Amino acid sequence: MPKVGMEPIRRQQLINATMAAIDEVGLAEATIMRIARHAGVSAGIISHYFGGKDGLLEATMRQILTDLSDAISARRRALNEDSPKAHISAIIEGNFDRTQVTGPAAKTWLAFWASSMHKPMLQRLQNVNDRRLYANLCYQFRRVLPQIEARNAARGLAAMIDGLWLRGALTPEGLDAEKARHLALHYLDQLLAHHEYQHSAPAH
Amino acid sequence: MPKVGMEPIRRQQLINATMAAIDEVGLAEATIMRIARHAGVSAGIISHYFGGKDGLLEATMRQILTDLSDAISARRRALNEDSPKAHISAIIEGNFDRTQVTGPAAKTWLAFWASSMHKPMLQRLQNVNDRRLYANLCYQFRRVLPQIEARNAARGLAAMIDGLWLRGALTPEGLDAEKARHLALHYLDQLLAHHEYQHSAPAH
DNA sequence: GTTTATTGATTGAACGTTCAATAAACAACT
DNA sequence: AGTTGTTTATTGAACGTTCAATCAATAAAC
Numbered sequence: 001m002p003k004v005g006m007e008p009i010r011r012q013q014l015i016n017a018t019m020a021a022i023d024e025v026g027l028a029e030a031t032i033m034r035i036a037r038h039a040g041v042s043a044g045i046i047s048h049y050f051g052g053k054d055g056l057l058e059a060t061m062r063q064i065l066t067d068l069s070d071a072i073s074a075r076r077r078a079l080n081e082d083s084p085k086a087h088i089s090a091i092i093e094g095n096f097d098r099t100q101v102t103g104p105a106a107k108t109w110l111a112f113w114a115s116s117m118h119k120p121m122l123q124r125l126q127n128v129n130d131r132r133l134y135a136n137l138c139y140q141f142r143r144v145l146p147q148i149e150a151r152n153a154a155r156g157l158a159a160m161i162d163g164l165w166l167r168g169a170l171t172p173e174g175l176d177a178e179k180a181r182h183l184a185l186h187y188l189d190q191l192l193a194h195h196e197y198q199h200s201a202p203a204h
Numbered sequence: 205m206p207k208v209g210m211e212p213i214r215r216q217q218l219i220n221a222t223m224a225a226i227d228e229v230g231l232a233e234a235t236i237m238r239i240a241r242h243a244g245v246s247a248g249i250i251s252h253y254f255g256g257k258d259g260l261l262e263a264t265m266r267q268i269l270t271d272l273s274d275a276i277s278a279r280r281r282a283l284n285e286d287s288p289k290a291h292i293s294a295i296i297e298g299n300f301d302r303t304q305v306t307g308p309a310a311k312t313w314l315a316f317w318a319s320s321m322h323k324p325m326l327q328r329l330q331n332v333n334d335r336r337l338y339a340n341l342c343y344q345f346r347r348v349l350p351q352i353e354a355r356n357a358a359r360g361l362a363a364m365i366d367g368l369w370l371r372g373a374l375t376p377e378g379l380d381a382e383k384a385r386h387l388a389l390h391y392l393d394q395l396l397a398h399h400e401y402q403h404s405a406p407a408h
Numbered sequence: 409g410t411t412t413a414t415t416g417a418t419t420g421a422a423c424g425t426t427c428a429a430t431a432a433a434c435a436a437c438t
Numbered sequence: 439a440g441t442t443g444t445t446t447a448t449t450g451a452a453c454g455t456t457c458a459a460t461c462a463a464t465a466a467a468c
Binding site for chain 3: 439440441442443444445446447448449450451452453454455456457458459460461462463464465466467468
């Protein structure tokens with residue numbers, strides 16, 4: 001049933017099928033036959049469009065990172081104030097975006113995370129994304145905190161976000177996005193309140 | 205070279221070899237032969253002592269969890285005060301114990317974490333350990349905070365600890381235990397300070 | 409001589425990749 | 439409008455590899 005212009009459609013189908021398969025049986029048992037069956041195509045097509053299994057996995061991780069990045073950017077662009085707290089809140093809420101946090105994406109994310117320890121290409125992707133998050137947080141915190149404190153705040157908040165993700169992916173019920181958001185935002189309040197206190201009541 | 209009473213020695217050798225192999229090439233490529241070579245024995249011995257690869261992996265995860273538990277228990281037993289803060293600090297410091305945080309153990313830990321999403325036995329082990337940590341934190345926080353706040357504090361601190369672990373396992377340089385401890389303890393101070401403030405200066 | 413410990417070749421299953429075959433869609437030409 | 443040739447899309451069987459598990463053989467210790 002070949003039609004022209006199938007490439008972008010098939011690529012997307014196969015990426016989605018990859019996440020579905022990983023969600024279902026894990027990365028170790030996500031064979032190309034299982035992924036192909038999920039997408040309703042034959043196994044051979046994967047090598048045709050992605051050059052092999054590794055290419056498909058890389059493309060899948062790329063998409064997850066892009067989606068996350070987009071979710072954060074969209075929220076930051078929609079802000080109507082420019083305060084550090086508003087920006088950081090947007091970053092937090094983007095990280096717990098529905099599309100990111102739900103089922104397949106979250107488990108695939110964690111699977112790639114573990115896998116990236118020993119696959120240079122995945123490690124590179126993960127590293128770039130990580131540094132960007134850290135740099136953004138650092139920049140915003142720096143506007144209201146001394147450098148050392150800003151770096152610690154950025155490290156702490158990044159760890160908190162990742163930890164909530166991790167625990168969300170592991171619990172069978174999935175991540176409670178609302179609770180996670182609340183905990184992260186509360187922590188952010190504490191990080192910033194510490195500053196407010198220093199500056200609004202310095203004589204203490 | 206068979207001597208009698210080799211069983212406990214071989215079991216420990218193979219468990220250590222498993223962590224070394226996972227640290228070296230990751231869980232996916234930690235084959236029976238590679239693990240056996242690390243331990244300086246033949247491949248067949250693994251099935252002999254552990255009934256198969258799965259048995260060895262389960263025993264390895266069990267040991268990591270036991271070591272972690274012991275590190276925490278030892279620090280709590282060594283306390284000379286009974287305050288919630290002292291107990292929770294001991295839990296934090298136990299989690300960032302040297303033997304836990306260094307190289308092989310940390311990467312193996314994360315690998316099992318990801319793997320436990322789809323292997324019921326590993327999931328069970330991870331779940332038991334998780335609930336114990338949460339219950340302990342909850343109990344200590346409950347001594348100085350209202351129940352809802354205590355639960356949130358426990359969830360937040362658990363997420364922070366896991367997040368720091370996760371990021372430590374992923375960075376090529378390994379986890380900076382000192383920084384991690386500092387961030388977690390600082391967060392703990394904030395969680396408790398919030399309470400102190402409410403109770404020691406209620407008229408404010 | 410029996411038990412305990414260990415080896416390593418063998419087996420069978422599973423996987424990713426390749427490629428010749430096939431078929432629909434399109435283009436050119438009558 | 440119909441025929442023919444070319445391109446694009448897809449299949450699935452065959453191939454070679456890799457792995458975990460098995461087990462008969464072996465050797466030290468008792």
